[in-house]
Amino acid sequence: MLPRSLLLIAATLLPLAASATDPARHLSREELIALAPSPDIRPTVDATKQYVSGGIGILIYDGVNAMDALGPYQTFSSAGLRPMLISATKDAQGNYKSVITSNSNMQMTAHRNIGNTTDLEVLVVPGGAFETALLATNTEVLNWIKAVDRNTIWTTSVCTGSWVLGAAGLLQGKKATSNWYHADELLAHFGAIPKSGQRYVFDGKIITGAGVTAGIDMALALVKKVFQNDLNGGRDYTQAVMLELQYDPRPPIKGGAPEKTDPAVFDAMQWMYDYFGLADYVRQIPIQ
């Protein structure tokens, strides 16, 4: 038996030894690149690679902000998670459209639609402006979101997509963030605990992101969570994804948040949306 003092010395030295072998604290190249997410939020496919169930679904609809949807799409895709775009807009015949037009006049093709998709591991609801407010009054879409939410691992929004989760009753009592536009007031309208200063907020299974480009940061935070088995708590895998995206942002000037924006510029932008009655409309949206 070792004397007690030697045991004490060993206890002191062992962490140093682990630190000295730091290079071993990484998965091998092959292991890192092939690492599976846990929980596995990739879609289940059959032997012919046809979709069966689950996965990450990003709702798209006419008037969606394309970046709200594609920031998370590209981030999850670069992480090997095979996200899907899910159409929530019907054509004149009552069929879900496969081609959706963003509010920047960009057309994108949905992989699936809410009529043929009943379960997802992760739901992402991107925002926009007036069409998003309209979506938040669409009972069929809200009922689908409520039904899907019962089985998701995470239900999320980007930007004013929070209005849609809010109208579906999913933000009640939840800490949440949103696009900067009258954020605290409109989050409170939907029963949320406003945290609009935050870039993204995790509260249980509900994750909300701030406006537009915040969807990239929110998606990276989720990537870090599900690739925690990289031996560094998700840091290595997330850094791999960030390098793939070369996501080392350097905006040419300060800005992007109300407190970093000149008051005259903030006033002009809020006035523009107020002028068209957007906040007034959202203040009337009921929780269904």
Add this chain to the structure above:
Amino acid sequence: MLPRSLLLIAATLLPLAASATDPARHLSREELIALAPSPDIRPTVDATKQYVSGGIGILIYDGVNAMDALGPYQTFSSAGLRPMLISATKDAQGNYKSVITSNSNMQMTAHRNIGNTTDLEVLVVPGGAFETALLATNTEVLNWIKAVDRNTIWTTSVCTGSWVLGAAGLLQGKKATSNWYHADELLAHFGAIPKSGQRYVFDGKIITGAGVTAGIDMALALVKKVFQNDLNGGRDYTQAVMLELQYDPRPPIKGGAPEKTDPAVFDAMQWMYDYFGLADYVRQIPIQ
């Protein structure tokens, strides 16, 4: 006539007075929101709003990185510049495809194609991986780029789109950046002066961006340049666009550039592309 000492005092105080009336150093709300770019890089349209000529064209092709294209697309669109996606991929019948599939399996519809677009004010060439290297050997596309470049105000690339500009001979003797992957060596291969540590580089009419998300920063820098008439040298208008995008990035961890990435992670990512022979392929691409 005022005594000379009073004139000196006035000269000292006048800048302070201008500073005190700072609120007047902004355009009105209406003027700021309606501000026209100078030079005007919006497309020329006829009385029925049909496209005639000019504008910002973003090249898309099967295998393009969707974010490389859509980062600038969304940024320019939020700035009111009405960018267009231009198809550069032909179908089996030799017609330009209108629906392009990104390397993340996202389908987007092009507004125009290189067969029906002969002049642009701004050309953006996004990157990707193997399909981008292939594009850089496509003589028809390179000839179109060279012809369009003769009349552009700015010719730009995002990420490995620099390989395509390089193969078209447009980077020779120009300071340029690119995606991090063997950046300095491959920029030098195309005759550029490598500046790969920079997020974006302006050299005369050539603007290059680093990888993927750098396209947002590059586009914002161009927005600042063309909206210089906002009374603050473009700062106000750019802040308005950044607020619209809520572009105040806060990645969950440090990363996104080689020097901010753990060496083991950087090694794994570079090895992955090297394993498939990407750099070896690009090293063989001639300047046409």
